[in-house]
Amino acid sequence: MTAEKEVEALERQRFEAQVKRDYAVLEKVLGDDLVYTHGDGHENTKAEYIQSIRDGKSQYGSIEIDALNVRAYNDDKTAVVNGTIRITSPPKPDGSTIVARIKYVVVQIKDRKKGWQVVLWQAQKQA
Numbered sequence: 001m002t003a004e005k006e007v008e009a010l011e012r013q014r015f016e017a018q019v020k021r022d023y024a025v026l027e028k029v030l031g032d033d034l035v036y037t038h039g040d041g042h043e044n045t046k047a048e049y050i051q052s053i054r055d056g057k058s059q060y061g062s063i064e065i066d067a068l069n070v071r072a073y074n075d076d077k078t079a080v081v082n083g084t085i086r087i088t089s090p091p092k093p094d095g096s097t098i099v100a101r102i103k104y105v106v107v108q109i110k111d112r113k114k115g116w117q118v119v120l121w122q123a124q125k126q127a
Helices: 003-020 023-029 046-054
Strands: 030-037 062-073 078-088 099-111 115-126
Touching (some): 003 062, 003 078, 003 099, 003 115, 023 030, 023 115, 030 046
Parallel strands (some): 030 115
Antiparallel strands (some): 062 078, 099 115
């Protein structure tokens, strides 16, 4: 499998883990030195981001990929990903949801022991 295909599969797996609150997957695919910048500009470390999901501050009803582009560099040891996603919030008590359109950039590196690791996430909310 090419680096581009591996990273694309990992992106899909990570989004699914965020929705399902699969902390084991998130611990595996997020780098220890992760810088996670949300669409509103605030930043989290890996531990802070995973805790924000545990605490319900970061909630995902679904994450749909509208566009995904992966480019591999450095002899397939680094990948830059950019795309557009739609994040739907979990339903509120009245059944309504909020949909956020996000453009994002991700940098992943391939660690010899851990495999692909997300080390940078930068999001920008769209109108």
